[in-house]
Amino acid sequence: MSHFRWKRTIAMALVALQCAAVIPVASALEQREMNDTTQVQTFESQSVDGYQSSMDGQDSNGMEQTGNNETTEGGATNGEAVDPNVDGSTDAGQPSDGTSGDPNATDGSTIENPGTTEPKSVEHNIDTTIYGSDVLVILANSNVMVHNNVTHYSKEPITVKKGVSYISVRGLVDRFGFQLDFDNTTKETIIKQGDRELRYKSNSDFYQVNGELTKMSGASYLQKNTFMVPLTSALQAMQMKYKWEQHTKRIIVQMSAAPVAKFKVKPEHIFAGQTEVVVENQSFHPRGLQIIDYEWTGLESFYSDAGQYVISLRVLDEKGVWSEPYSVTINVQPPNMPPVVDFTTNKSQYKMGELIEYSNESYDDEDAIDKVEWTNNKQAFFTPGEHQVTLKVTDKHGLSAEITKSVTITNETLYTFEEFNKIYTQVGHVYPLDGSSILGMKEILPQLRHGQRTLYRSNSPESIVQDGILYKDHIAGGTRILLHHKNAKSTDIKLYVVVKNVSDEDAVVRVERAGTAGPSLHPQQTGKAAAQRYFQSFREHGIISEQTLKPKQSALLMPEMSSRAIKPQQVFTMYADFLGDNNLEYKIIALDASKDIWKELPNLQILPSDGTHIRGSFNNADRTLTVSELVGEESSRIVIGDNKSDKKIGGWDTTSNKDVDNAGNYGVLYRVVLDRVAPNTLIGVNARGGQYSGSILVNGQEVGLPINGILKNKDEATPIYRTGDREEKVEIWFTPAAASNMPVNIFMTQLPPKRT
Structure with a gap:
């Protein structure tokens, strides 16, 4: 073979090899095109409610498989959200x-x-x-x-x-x-x-x-x-x-989706010819398109006849796609009958100052009277003649009925206005009187005995304007903390009571009794509620909490109090008794709600006094006032918190190293023991310093001062106890309520004789 022919043979062989390689590539591309057009799966029509996958046959190289809990790499810090x-x-x-x-x-x-x-x-x-x-x-x-x-x-x-x-x-x-x-x-x-x-x-x-x-x-x-x-x-x-x-x-x-029709029918109860039907449209588009038209079927404002009715709705989106119809079946009830109203009195006529007993005899066909309103249904009248009394009742559907009747009062008098109120005003309620009559009563000076408990009064600054220590001191033994503060910051705060064992031995600290109230925008409300809960905790006869602290160890007392964020302008009040068997330091702290108390504590400074409100440590914070002689046969009174007959206790502000006086003796617990109270004696409370709203414990029973509302001034009183036909011993526990005014008088006076 010549040299030329040998080269030609090699070239032809190379061309043949190239052609053989092209054929399978073209064939594969052609096959792939066929796959694109012939192996197309249809969309499944199943709902995705419950977030189940819309596909089957997924593998590890494609879509996600349910249950894979992947820990990714190179991501953000664990738990950190990403903008x-x-x-x-x-x-x-x-x-x-x-x-x-x-x-x-x-x-x-x-x-x-x-x-x-x-x-x-x-x-x-x-x-x-x-x-x-x-x-x-x-x-x-x-x-x-x-x-x-x-x-x-x-x-x-x-x-x-x-x-x-x-x-x-x-x-x-x-x-x-x-x-x-x-x-x-x-x-x-x-x-x-x-x-x-x-x-x-x-x-x-x-x-x-x-x-x-x-x-x-x-x-x-x-x-x-x-x-x-x-x-x-x-x-x-x-x-x-x-x-x-x-x-x-x-x-x-x-990508496309139909709009979804949805609505809610109100009210729940629909009465034929009476109830206006209102629909709350809840239709939406899953892709956020606008809904431009609504097609209602079966909807009426009023249905004249009772029975079942079907209301349906279809909605149209901006692309011209209608939703599937959505239907609600309503039950229209027969017309609602108004309640039948009536009342009776125990007699047809009464003397002036005679107790009137009213009986509500109203009823409803569904036994669904929701509201009862009386007008002029006084317990007694003190002028003769006909007095109109009205009763109005309303059922749960809003239909009402009312009736007015006359009560006849004769010219005879059974009790005067003052006598009647002494006898019939309920314990814890308010009745009017002539405030000067209280000052005309004999003042009793009880035998005074002090109890060994130290009071920490954290009341200054009353308005908190920055984070810091409101008060601190240390003591071994019984401690009472009264704190009453308003958040004057622009952010939420929390209050803390931190105790530290400053001795060289283990110390046990107990929370014996406590009452907290707030946060609230109403200071008198928190002062009253905290005093009520404080007295209620006495009746539980148990230790609230107890913990042992190692030397130099700190702990949080009353953690449930510290869990509540106090918003701007809100007030919080606490009365709490603690007992430690070694030397303990107590700190009352205000801190921004977003901050950690233990991280911030070492850097917190003492907040300066506002120069108006009182803070300090006061010894002898328990006072027992004992009256041994018979009281109640003649009108008499005991004065509390006037800084004269009842002297204010002196103390020391450890944060400013100044002497302070506890004006009003707020935070002091008074135990008033009346060894002998005459039969048929009314015991009441009269506020002399202005408005008062608090609590008192009488023979172990908590009584609101008053139960509802406030004692507005010296011309009002609240009964707290009445003795029976025999002489009794009565014990009264009282603490001045934060945000209320002192002093108060506890008075004892004879009840009028019973008359018929």
């Missing part, structure tokens, strides 16, 4: 680096993808119409998304990790039209659409769906400053139908 702006995107969803498309494009993307360094799929020309109308095709492990034959590029690719497909939050917003927000308080990334709200935190495999904590198939994470979340968990929560196409590794999402 949606951390992925570098700007307004209108456009990435600030320009790598996701034309910066002038309104959706932040275009078919071109200049300069991007992210992975790109080779399948740029995908015909989405083979899957139906309004379809988005997403390529796994690619940044390519095709919506209605228009290709878009996300800043980050759809990433598959451990069988879970992740998408950036910005990608969800840009391609699916969701709204994006960030909650600075909870540090949560939020996406919304229609009636759906999803809340994410970084490195958590839980998200909130309309406020309900729900588990995802994988944990969200931060990747290259982009917040990534599981794709199909978001689609399920947003009720968007999707499927996984295995052979092409495509996620096909149905």
Whole structure:
């Protein structure tokens, strides 16, 4: 063979080999095209309620598998939420680096993808119409998304990790039209659409769906400053139908949806011819489109006849799509009958000052009387003639009836106005009197005995304007703390009682009794309620809490009090008795509610006094006043907290090293022991310093001063006890209520003789 022929044979062999290689490649491409057009799965029509996947046959290379609890790498700090702006995107969803498309494009993307360094799929020309109308095709492990034959590029690719497909939050917003927000308080990334709200935190495999904590198939994470979340968990929560196409590794999402009709009928009870029917429209569009028309069937403002009626609604969205009908069946009841109103009195006529007993005889066909209103139904009248008394009753449906009757009063007098009130005013209620009559009573000076308990009064500054120590001191033995403070800051605060063992041995500290009230905007309300609960704790006859402290160890007392945040302008009050068997330091602290007490404690300073309110340590904070002689046969009184007959206790302010006096003796516990009280004696309380609202303990029973409202001035009194037909011993416990005025008089006077 010649040299020329040998070269020609070799060249022909090479050409043959190249042709043989081209044929299978072309055949494979042709087969792939056929697969694209012939192996298309249909969208499943199942509901996504309960957030079940819309696809079957998912594998570890494609969509997420339920139950994968992935711990991601390179994410944000565990539990830390991610601001949606951390992925570098700007307004209108456009990435600030320009790598996701034309910066002038309104959706932040275009078919071109200049300069991007992210992975790109080779399948740029995908015909989405083979899957139906309004379809988005997403390529796994690619940044390519095709919506209605228009290709878009996300800043980050759809990433598959451990069988879970992740998408950036910005990608969800840009391609699916969701709204994006960030909650600075909870540090949560939020996406919304229609009636759906999803809340994410970084490195958590839980998200909130309309406020309900729900588990995802994988944990969200931060990747290259982009917040990534599981794709199909978001689609399920947003009720968007999707499927996984295995052979092409495509996620096909149905973007369109019909509006949803929904409404609620009010009120619950509907009566023929009487009740106006109101519907609360709750219709919405899952994709956030506007609803432009409503089609009601069977809806009437009033239904003339009783029976069952079906109300239906269809709604139309801005694209011309009608919803499925939504129906509610209502039960219209026969017309409601108004209640029958009536009352009787125990007699047909009465003397002036004679007790009148009223009996309500009203009834309703459904036994549903909801409101009873009396007018002028006085316990007694003190002028002769006819007095009109009215009773009005209303049923739960709003129908009412009323009746007025005359009560006849003769010219005879059974009891005077003052006598009647002494006999018939209920314990804890208020009756009027001539305040000067109290001062005309004999003043009794009881035998005084002090108890060994130290009072810490934390009342200055009353208005808290900054964090700090309100008061501190140390003592061994019994301690009582009265704190009464208002939050004058612009942020929430908390109050703390911190105890420290300053001895060299173990110390046991007990909370013996306590009453707290607030936070509230009404100081008198918290002062009264705290005193009531303090006295109620005496009846429980038990230790509230007990703990042992090592030397130099600190602990929190009354932690339930410290768990309550006090908002600006709110007031908090506490009375509490403590007992320590060694030397203890007590600190009362005010601190911003967002701060940790143990971290801040070493740096806190003592807050200066406001120069008006009192704080300090006061010994002998328990006083026993004993009266041995018979009281009640003639009118007499005991004065408490006037700083004259009842001397104020002196003390020391450890924070300013000054002497202080406890004017009014607030925080002092008085035990008034009346050894002999005459039969038929009224014991009452009269406030002499102005308004008063508090509590008192009488023979172990707590009585409100008064039960309802306040004692407004010196011309009002509250009965607290009445003796029977025999001489009795009566013991009264009293502590001045914070925010009320001292002094008060406890008076004893004879009841008028019984008359018939």
